[in-house]
Amino acid sequence: MNRYDKKKSKEFDMIAKTAFAPIYPVIAQQIVDRCGVRTGICIDAGSGPALLAIALTKMTALKTYSMDSSEDMREIAAENIGAEGLSDRIVTIRGDVQDMPFEDGFANLVVSRGSFFFWDDLVAAFKEIYRVLSLGGRAYIGGGFGNAELRARAAEEMRKVDEKWEDGVKKRFEMCNAGRFHGIMRDAYIPDYEIIDDETGFWILFKKA
Numbered sequence: 001m002n003r004y005d006k007k008k009s010k011e012f013d014m015i016a017k018t019a020f021a022p023i024y025p026v027i028a029q030q031i032v033d034r035c036g037v038r039t040g041i042c043i044d045a046g047s048g049p050a051l052l053a054i055a056l057t058k059m060t061a062l063k064t065y066s067m068d069s070s071e072d073m074r075e076i077a078a079e080n081i082g083a084e085g086l087s088d089r090i091v092t093i094r095g096d097v098q099d100m101p102f103e104d105g106f107a108n109l110v111v112s113r114g115s116f117f118f119w120d121d122l123v124a125a126f127k128e129i130y131r132v133l134s135l136g137g138r139a140y141i142g143g144g145f146g147n148a149e150l151r152a153r154a155a156e157e158m159r160k161v162d163e164k165w166e167d168g169v170k171k172r173f174e175m176c177n178a179g180r181f182h183g184i185m186r187d188a189y190i191p192d193y194e195i196i197d198d199e200t201g202f203w204i205l206f207k208k209a
Contacts, residue, residue, distance in 0.1 A: 009072040013049040013080070019157035021051070026146030028055035030200055031111055035138040040108030043067055043132065045097045045141075046115020050077035054084050056111065065102075067095045097125045102132045110139040117143060117172040126188040126204075133208040143173070144201010151199075176202035 016024075032038060038060040044053040047066040057064045066077045071094055078092045095101045097112070098121055110129045119125045129139050145151035158165040178195050181204060185193050193206035 005070075006072040009049075009070060009076050012073075013076045015158070015161075016049045016051050019154050019161075020145075023146045023150050023154065024051045024055040025059075026150060027113055027144065027200075028052060028059055030146065031056060031109075031140045032059060034196075034205060035109060035140055037109040037138050038062065040134075041065070041106060042109040042111065043100070043102065043107045045100070045110060045112040045129065046118075047077055047092075048073055048115070050080050050090065050092070052111065052113050053077075053090055054081060054086060057086055057089050058084075062089075062109065064090045065107075066090055066092045067097075067100065068092075069094065069096050098128055100128055100132055104131055105134045105137075106132045108134055108137045110137070110141070112141045114143045116141055117175065122184050123187045126184060126190060130188065130190055130206070130208060135208055137208045139206050139208075140203060141205075142196075142201055142203035143176070144203065146200060148199040173202065 040062060042056065042062040042064040044050070044064060044066050047053050047068050050066040053064045053066040056062065066081065068074050068077065074092045074094050081087055081090045081092065093101060097115070097119055110133060116122065116125070129141065133139060145154055155166055176197065178197060181195055185206070190206050192209050193204060196203040196205065
């Protein structure tokens, strides 16, 4: 599942800090509004350079674990977290979403933006997320740009560096249909969930009861 070597990690970090920079605070606020979790422990699965983890931690009292399968990306995340003065509240850790290095019931919130497109086994990943959630814990998993305006702005910036970027995004979002994910959630034995498919993106929200 490690898609990023050192070069690709640096490239994605630059994109995240430029073309994608405005989306993270917006998505973080949507997570807070929709999940209502402001304290406790959060895991950002497939955290990349940790910009969502940083935005979410800034607006809450959460202690966050920024987890990625790439060691190169984890190192970049640690640098970004340190630059924001959040090293005491955000821990970087290397791990795979299908086999996370956390005990049962560890987290009050698990989030992931843009990573699930690349997970090898979605059922296994969702089962694992459910495992690490505490009772009453929430998960917010999916992909999106916050709103239509931010998506258009990101697309405009990305076209300058990659003419085929939108084709790749369109292809990835083809996997995002409610029928498919109803089946995935059934197979993962997760009964209490919601699917959001609107201008904010495609998101799966669920609660551990």
